[in-house]
Amino acid sequence: MNRLTADDLVYGYINGIFPMADADGTLYWYSPDPRAIIPIDTYRPSKSLRPVLNKKAFEIRIDHDFQEVMRGCAAPREQEKGTWISESIIQAYTDLHHLGMAHSVEAYQQGRLVGGLYGVAIGSAFFGESMFHCVSNASKVAFHALIETLRERNFKLLDTQFMNDNVRRFGAVEIPKLEYIGRLRKAVVEKNQFVESELMPVFQRVA
Template structure:
Protein backbone atom coordinates (compact mmCIF):
# COMPACT_ATOMS: atom_id res chain seq x y z
CA UNK A 1 0.00 0.00 0.00
CA UNK A 2 1.30 3.44 -0.94
CA UNK A 3 1.74 5.79 2.03
CA UNK A 4 3.02 9.30 2.59
CA UNK A 5 6.11 7.91 4.33
CA UNK A 6 6.91 5.67 1.35
CA UNK A 7 6.50 8.63 -0.99
CA UNK A 8 8.88 10.74 1.06
CA UNK A 9 11.49 7.99 1.12
CA UNK A 10 11.17 7.53 -2.63
CA UNK A 11 11.50 11.20 -3.48
CA UNK A 12 14.56 11.59 -1.29
CA UNK A 13 16.38 8.91 -3.31
CA UNK A 14 15.06 10.07 -6.68
CA UNK A 15 12.35 7.53 -7.46
CA UNK A 16 8.62 8.05 -7.94
CA UNK A 17 5.55 5.78 -8.06
CA UNK A 18 3.06 5.05 -10.81
CA UNK A 19 0.13 2.65 -10.65
CA UNK A 20 0.07 -0.10 -13.27
CA UNK A 21 -3.12 -1.16 -15.05
CA UNK A 22 -3.84 -3.75 -12.36
CA UNK A 23 -3.53 -1.08 -9.65
CA UNK A 24 -0.18 -2.30 -8.33
CA UNK A 25 2.42 0.40 -7.65
CA UNK A 26 5.71 0.47 -9.53
CA UNK A 27 8.66 2.72 -8.71
CA UNK A 28 10.56 4.51 -11.47
CA UNK A 29 13.92 6.21 -11.91
CA UNK A 30 14.29 7.36 -15.54
CA UNK A 31 17.75 7.78 -17.03
CA UNK A 32 18.02 10.44 -18.34
CA UNK A 33 15.81 12.46 -15.99
CA UNK A 34 13.87 15.53 -17.12
CA UNK A 35 14.19 18.77 -15.15
CA UNK A 36 13.13 22.34 -15.78
CA UNK A 37 15.98 24.72 -14.87
CA UNK A 38 14.24 27.54 -13.01
CA UNK A 39 16.69 30.16 -14.30
CA UNK A 40 16.10 29.13 -17.93
CA UNK A 41 12.31 28.88 -17.88
CA UNK A 42 10.89 30.13 -21.18
CA UNK A 43 7.35 31.48 -21.53
CA UNK A 44 6.12 31.55 -25.15
CA UNK A 45 4.85 35.00 -26.23
CA UNK A 46 1.23 33.98 -26.75
CA UNK A 47 1.12 32.36 -23.33
CA UNK A 48 2.71 35.44 -21.73
CA UNK A 49 -0.20 37.48 -23.17
CA UNK A 50 -2.71 35.04 -21.67
CA UNK A 51 -1.02 35.35 -18.28
CA UNK A 52 -0.98 39.17 -18.47
CA UNK A 53 -4.66 39.29 -19.44
CA UNK A 54 -5.57 37.43 -16.27
CA UNK A 55 -7.85 34.98 -18.08
CA UNK A 56 -7.72 32.63 -15.09
CA UNK A 57 -7.86 33.10 -11.34
CA UNK A 58 -4.76 31.25 -10.10
CA UNK A 59 -5.12 29.58 -6.70
CA UNK A 60 -2.85 27.41 -4.57
CA UNK A 61 -4.27 24.37 -2.75
CA UNK A 62 -7.87 25.51 -3.21
CA UNK A 63 -8.89 21.96 -4.14
CA UNK A 64 -5.85 19.72 -3.95
CA UNK A 65 -7.65 16.38 -4.11
CA UNK A 66 -9.94 17.65 -6.86
CA UNK A 67 -6.86 18.61 -8.89
CA UNK A 68 -5.34 15.15 -8.44
CA UNK A 69 -8.62 13.53 -9.46
CA UNK A 70 -8.87 15.80 -12.50
CA UNK A 71 -5.38 14.65 -13.52
CA UNK A 72 -6.53 11.03 -13.07
CA UNK A 73 -9.70 11.40 -15.12
CA UNK A 74 -9.83 9.63 -18.50
CA UNK A 75 -9.35 11.82 -21.55
CA UNK A 76 -9.44 11.18 -25.32
CA UNK A 77 -6.46 9.01 -26.19
CA UNK A 78 -5.77 8.37 -22.49
CA UNK A 79 -8.52 6.17 -21.12
CA UNK A 80 -6.41 4.90 -18.20
CA UNK A 81 -3.91 6.89 -16.13
CA UNK A 82 -1.24 5.99 -13.61
CA UNK A 83 -3.12 7.78 -10.82
CA UNK A 84 -5.00 5.10 -8.89
CA UNK A 85 -7.15 5.52 -5.79
CA UNK A 86 -4.12 4.55 -3.66
CA UNK A 87 -2.13 7.32 -5.35
CA UNK A 88 -4.89 9.87 -4.67
CA UNK A 89 -5.02 8.92 -0.99
CA UNK A 90 -1.24 8.92 -0.47
CA UNK A 91 -0.72 12.33 -2.08
CA UNK A 92 -3.71 13.74 -0.19
CA UNK A 93 -2.02 12.55 3.00
CA UNK A 94 1.18 14.36 1.95
CA UNK A 95 -0.93 17.44 1.26
CA UNK A 96 -2.36 17.34 4.79
CA UNK A 97 1.24 17.19 6.02
CA UNK A 98 1.96 20.41 4.10
CA UNK A 99 4.30 18.77 1.58
CA UNK A 100 2.12 18.27 -1.51
CA UNK A 101 0.62 21.26 -3.30
CA UNK A 102 -1.57 22.15 -6.22
CA UNK A 103 -1.55 25.21 -8.45
CA UNK A 104 -4.98 25.63 -9.98
CA UNK A 105 -6.63 27.83 -12.59
CA UNK A 106 -10.27 28.78 -12.13
CA UNK A 107 -12.60 30.67 -14.43
CA UNK A 108 -16.10 31.87 -13.59
CA UNK A 109 -16.13 29.58 -10.56
CA UNK A 110 -15.15 26.47 -12.52
CA UNK A 111 -11.91 24.48 -12.32
CA UNK A 112 -10.10 25.05 -15.62
CA UNK A 113 -6.91 23.10 -15.01
CA UNK A 114 -3.80 22.89 -12.93
CA UNK A 115 -1.01 20.73 -11.61
CA UNK A 116 0.24 19.15 -8.41
CA UNK A 117 3.46 17.91 -6.93
CA UNK A 118 5.61 17.55 -3.85
CA UNK A 119 7.90 20.14 -2.23
CA UNK A 120 10.86 18.83 -0.22
CA UNK A 121 13.69 21.10 0.82
CA UNK A 122 14.50 23.12 -2.29
CA UNK A 123 13.14 20.56 -4.74
CA UNK A 124 9.68 20.44 -6.28
CA UNK A 125 8.63 17.17 -7.90
CA UNK A 126 5.99 17.86 -10.52
CA UNK A 127 3.57 14.94 -10.73
CA UNK A 128 0.83 15.68 -13.23
CA UNK A 129 -1.01 18.50 -14.96
CA UNK A 130 -4.39 18.80 -16.62
CA UNK A 131 -6.31 21.30 -18.74
CA UNK A 132 -10.06 21.52 -19.05
CA UNK A 133 -9.76 24.88 -20.79
CA UNK A 134 -7.13 25.97 -23.27
CA UNK A 135 -3.80 27.01 -21.69
CA UNK A 136 -4.96 26.44 -18.10
CA UNK A 137 -2.22 23.95 -17.19
CA UNK A 138 0.39 26.15 -18.89
CA UNK A 139 -0.69 29.19 -16.87
CA UNK A 140 -0.48 27.02 -13.74
CA UNK A 141 3.08 26.03 -14.70
CA UNK A 142 4.06 29.69 -15.11
CA UNK A 143 2.60 30.41 -11.66
CA UNK A 144 4.43 27.42 -10.19
CA UNK A 145 7.80 28.57 -11.51
CA UNK A 146 7.18 32.09 -10.19
CA UNK A 147 6.40 30.60 -6.75
CA UNK A 148 9.47 28.33 -6.76
CA UNK A 149 11.76 31.20 -7.76
CA UNK A 150 10.32 33.45 -5.05
CA UNK A 151 10.78 30.68 -2.49
CA UNK A 152 14.42 30.00 -3.34
CA UNK A 153 13.87 26.52 -4.74
CA UNK A 154 16.77 24.92 -6.59
CA UNK A 155 15.10 22.18 -8.66
CA UNK A 156 11.90 21.47 -10.59
CA UNK A 157 11.80 17.78 -11.46
CA UNK A 158 9.43 16.91 -14.30
CA UNK A 159 10.52 13.25 -14.36
CA UNK A 160 10.10 12.77 -18.11
CA UNK A 161 9.98 15.22 -20.98
CA UNK A 162 7.22 15.87 -23.48
CA UNK A 163 7.01 18.18 -26.51
CA UNK A 164 4.66 20.31 -24.38
CA UNK A 165 7.29 20.74 -21.65
CA UNK A 166 10.22 21.20 -24.04
CA UNK A 167 8.75 24.54 -25.14
CA UNK A 168 9.36 25.81 -21.60
CA UNK A 169 13.01 24.77 -21.48
CA UNK A 170 12.80 21.29 -19.96
CA UNK A 171 16.05 19.41 -20.41
CA UNK A 172 17.26 15.87 -19.77
CA UNK A 173 20.24 15.09 -17.56
CA UNK A 174 21.97 11.79 -16.75
CA UNK A 175 20.61 10.06 -13.65
CA UNK A 176 23.95 10.44 -11.85
CA UNK A 177 23.80 14.22 -12.36
CA UNK A 178 20.18 14.28 -11.22
CA UNK A 179 21.04 12.41 -8.02
CA UNK A 180 23.87 14.85 -7.28
CA UNK A 181 21.65 17.87 -7.94
CA UNK A 182 18.82 16.36 -5.91
CA UNK A 183 21.08 15.84 -2.91
CA UNK A 184 22.08 19.51 -3.08
CA UNK A 185 18.49 20.70 -3.59
CA UNK A 186 17.23 18.75 -0.59
CA UNK A 187 19.67 20.70 1.60
CA UNK A 188 18.10 24.00 0.49
CA UNK A 189 15.28 25.41 2.59
CA UNK A 190 12.69 26.30 -0.03
CA UNK A 191 9.76 28.42 1.09
CA UNK A 192 6.56 27.46 -0.72
CA UNK A 193 4.65 30.38 0.82
CA UNK A 194 7.25 33.14 0.24
CA UNK A 195 5.17 34.69 -2.54
CA UNK A 196 2.23 35.16 -0.19
CA UNK A 197 4.12 37.03 2.52
Protein backbone atom coordinates in the same frame (compact mmCIF):
# COMPACT_ATOMS: atom_id res chain seq x y z
CA MET B 1 2.85 -3.30 -4.05
CA ASN B 2 -0.65 -1.77 -3.98
CA ARG B 3 -0.62 0.24 -0.74
CA LEU B 4 1.22 3.53 -0.68
CA THR B 5 1.84 5.86 2.25
CA ALA B 6 3.05 9.43 2.64
CA ASP B 7 6.24 8.10 4.22
CA ASP B 8 6.84 5.93 1.14
CA LEU B 9 6.56 9.00 -1.05
CA VAL B 10 9.02 11.06 0.98
CA TYR B 11 11.53 8.20 1.05
CA GLY B 12 11.14 7.73 -2.68
CA TYR B 13 11.58 11.34 -3.66
CA ILE B 14 14.68 11.95 -1.57
CA ASN B 15 16.19 8.86 -3.20
CA GLY B 16 15.27 9.81 -6.76
CA ILE B 17 12.37 7.42 -7.33
CA PHE B 18 8.62 7.92 -7.78
CA PRO B 19 5.55 5.66 -8.08
CA MET B 20 3.15 5.01 -10.94
CA ALA B 21 0.25 2.57 -11.11
CA ASP B 22 -0.66 0.08 -13.81
CA ALA B 23 -4.22 -0.35 -15.04
CA ASP B 24 -4.88 -2.98 -12.35
CA GLY B 25 -3.63 -0.64 -9.61
CA THR B 26 -0.27 -2.36 -9.11
CA LEU B 27 2.34 0.20 -8.06
CA TYR B 28 5.84 0.36 -9.49
CA TRP B 29 8.73 2.68 -8.69
CA TYR B 30 10.72 4.45 -11.41
CA SER B 31 14.07 6.19 -11.64
CA PRO B 32 14.63 7.17 -15.29
CA ASP B 33 18.05 7.70 -16.80
CA PRO B 34 18.35 10.31 -18.23
CA ARG B 35 16.09 12.43 -16.03
CA ALA B 36 14.03 15.36 -17.26
CA ILE B 37 14.19 18.67 -15.37
CA ILE B 38 13.08 22.21 -16.16
CA PRO B 39 15.69 24.87 -15.37
CA ILE B 40 13.83 27.34 -13.17
CA ASP B 41 15.97 30.35 -14.06
CA THR B 42 15.79 29.97 -17.85
CA TYR B 43 12.06 29.31 -18.29
CA ARG B 44 10.26 31.94 -20.37
CA PRO B 45 6.57 31.89 -21.35
CA SER B 46 5.96 31.25 -25.03
CA LYS B 47 4.99 34.15 -27.28
CA SER B 48 1.52 32.65 -27.68
CA LEU B 49 1.03 32.49 -23.90
CA ARG B 50 2.04 36.07 -23.15
CA PRO B 51 -1.24 37.63 -24.38
CA VAL B 52 -3.15 35.12 -22.24
CA LEU B 53 -1.14 36.14 -19.18
CA ASN B 54 -1.70 39.82 -19.93
CA LYS B 55 -5.47 39.34 -20.14
CA LYS B 56 -5.52 37.92 -16.59
CA ALA B 57 -8.29 35.54 -17.61
CA PHE B 58 -7.55 33.05 -14.81
CA GLU B 59 -7.51 33.32 -11.05
CA ILE B 60 -4.62 31.32 -9.62
CA ARG B 61 -4.94 29.63 -6.25
CA ILE B 62 -2.45 27.45 -4.39
CA ASP B 63 -3.58 24.48 -2.28
CA HIS B 64 -7.24 25.45 -2.43
CA ASP B 65 -8.54 22.06 -3.69
CA PHE B 66 -5.62 19.67 -3.90
CA GLN B 67 -7.53 16.42 -4.30
CA GLU B 68 -9.78 17.83 -7.02
CA VAL B 69 -6.66 18.75 -8.99
CA MET B 70 -5.41 15.18 -8.61
CA ARG B 71 -8.73 13.82 -9.82
CA GLY B 72 -8.61 16.18 -12.78
CA CYS B 73 -5.15 14.82 -13.62
CA ALA B 74 -6.41 11.24 -13.22
CA ALA B 75 -9.41 11.69 -15.53
CA PRO B 76 -9.33 9.77 -18.86
CA ARG B 77 -7.76 11.59 -21.80
CA GLU B 78 -8.40 11.02 -25.48
CA GLN B 79 -4.78 10.32 -26.35
CA GLU B 80 -4.22 7.92 -23.44
CA LYS B 81 -5.77 4.52 -22.76
CA GLY B 82 -5.68 4.75 -18.97
CA THR B 83 -4.23 6.59 -16.00
CA TRP B 84 -1.28 5.91 -13.74
CA ILE B 85 -2.94 7.84 -10.89
CA SER B 86 -4.76 5.18 -8.86
CA GLU B 87 -6.93 5.66 -5.79
CA SER B 88 -3.98 4.53 -3.65
CA ILE B 89 -1.83 7.25 -5.21
CA ILE B 90 -4.53 9.89 -4.71
CA GLN B 91 -4.88 8.97 -1.04
CA ALA B 92 -1.13 8.92 -0.35
CA TYR B 93 -0.53 12.29 -2.00
CA THR B 94 -3.55 13.77 -0.21
CA ASP B 95 -2.05 12.59 3.08
CA LEU B 96 1.25 14.19 2.07
CA HIS B 97 -0.62 17.38 1.21
CA HIS B 98 -2.10 17.43 4.73
CA LEU B 99 1.47 17.23 6.02
CA GLY B 100 2.34 20.37 4.02
CA MET B 101 4.59 18.68 1.47
CA ALA B 102 2.36 18.13 -1.57
CA HIS B 103 0.90 21.17 -3.33
CA SER B 104 -1.42 22.17 -6.12
CA VAL B 105 -1.43 25.23 -8.35
CA GLU B 106 -4.93 25.82 -9.68
CA ALA B 107 -6.52 27.95 -12.42
CA TYR B 108 -10.11 29.16 -11.98
CA GLN B 109 -12.65 30.96 -14.12
CA GLN B 110 -15.81 32.33 -12.51
CA GLY B 111 -15.04 30.26 -9.42
CA ARG B 112 -14.76 26.98 -11.35
CA LEU B 113 -11.58 24.90 -11.39
CA VAL B 114 -10.54 24.66 -15.06
CA GLY B 115 -6.95 23.46 -14.84
CA GLY B 116 -3.96 22.96 -12.62
CA LEU B 117 -1.03 20.85 -11.56
CA TYR B 118 0.29 19.15 -8.45
CA GLY B 119 3.63 18.04 -7.09
CA VAL B 120 5.79 17.58 -4.02
CA ALA B 121 8.11 20.10 -2.35
CA ILE B 122 11.05 18.91 -0.25
CA GLY B 123 13.72 21.42 0.69
CA SER B 124 14.36 23.51 -2.41
CA ALA B 125 13.28 20.76 -4.82
CA PHE B 126 9.86 20.59 -6.44
CA PHE B 127 8.80 17.33 -8.05
CA GLY B 128 6.14 17.99 -10.68
CA GLU B 129 3.70 15.13 -11.09
CA SER B 130 0.86 15.92 -13.47
CA MET B 131 -1.34 18.66 -14.89
CA PHE B 132 -4.74 18.94 -16.52
CA HIS B 133 -7.00 21.48 -18.17
CA CYS B 134 -10.57 21.70 -19.38
CA VAL B 135 -10.17 25.25 -20.71
CA SER B 136 -7.46 26.13 -23.19
CA ASN B 137 -4.23 27.49 -21.64
CA ALA B 138 -5.36 26.88 -18.04
CA SER B 139 -2.59 24.39 -17.24
CA LYS B 140 0.01 26.56 -18.98
CA VAL B 141 -0.96 29.53 -16.84
CA ALA B 142 -0.84 27.34 -13.72
CA PHE B 143 2.65 26.22 -14.70
CA HIS B 144 3.72 29.84 -15.18
CA ALA B 145 2.46 30.56 -11.66
CA LEU B 146 4.41 27.56 -10.37
CA ILE B 147 7.63 28.90 -11.85
CA GLU B 148 7.02 32.34 -10.33
CA THR B 149 6.48 30.75 -6.93
CA LEU B 150 9.61 28.62 -7.22
CA ARG B 151 11.66 31.67 -8.13
CA GLU B 152 10.25 33.73 -5.28
CA ARG B 153 11.04 30.92 -2.84
CA ASN B 154 14.54 30.32 -4.25
CA PHE B 155 13.94 26.72 -5.29
CA LYS B 156 16.86 25.04 -7.02
CA LEU B 157 15.39 21.97 -8.74
CA LEU B 158 12.22 21.34 -10.75
CA ASP B 159 11.96 17.64 -11.58
CA THR B 160 9.65 16.54 -14.40
CA GLN B 161 10.72 12.88 -14.47
CA PHE B 162 10.32 11.83 -18.13
CA MET B 163 10.85 13.88 -21.27
CA ASN B 164 7.76 14.32 -23.42
CA ASP B 165 6.24 16.98 -25.68
CA ASN B 166 4.30 18.48 -22.78
CA VAL B 167 7.34 19.30 -20.64
CA ARG B 168 9.58 20.03 -23.62
CA ARG B 169 7.45 23.08 -24.47
CA PHE B 170 8.25 24.45 -21.00
CA GLY B 171 11.98 24.15 -21.62
CA ALA B 172 12.68 20.73 -20.12
CA VAL B 173 16.11 19.21 -20.64
CA GLU B 174 17.53 15.78 -19.89
CA ILE B 175 20.48 15.19 -17.59
CA PRO B 176 22.24 11.95 -16.60
CA LYS B 177 20.79 10.18 -13.58
CA LEU B 178 24.04 10.58 -11.64
CA GLU B 179 23.99 14.35 -12.16
CA TYR B 180 20.34 14.45 -11.13
CA ILE B 181 21.06 12.60 -7.88
CA GLY B 182 23.83 15.07 -7.09
CA ARG B 183 21.50 18.04 -7.60
CA LEU B 184 18.76 16.28 -5.65
CA ARG B 185 20.91 15.65 -2.59
CA LYS B 186 21.90 19.32 -2.39
CA ALA B 187 18.35 20.58 -2.90
CA VAL B 188 16.43 18.41 -0.44
CA VAL B 189 18.57 19.37 2.57
CA GLU B 190 17.97 23.09 2.15
CA LYS B 191 15.38 24.66 4.42
CA ASN B 192 12.59 26.07 2.30
CA GLN B 193 8.81 26.40 2.06
CA PHE B 194 6.61 26.37 -1.01
CA VAL B 195 4.01 28.61 0.60
CA GLU B 196 4.33 31.34 3.22
CA SER B 197 2.51 29.26 5.80
CA GLU B 198 1.99 25.52 5.53
CA LEU B 199 -1.36 26.02 7.27
CA MET B 200 -2.83 28.72 5.03
CA PRO B 201 -3.47 28.61 1.26
CA VAL B 202 -1.90 31.34 -0.85
CA PHE B 203 -4.04 33.25 -3.35
CA GLN B 204 -2.55 35.00 -6.34
CA ARG B 205 -3.80 36.87 -9.38
CA VAL B 206 -1.04 36.25 -11.88
CA ALA B 207 -3.17 35.59 -14.95
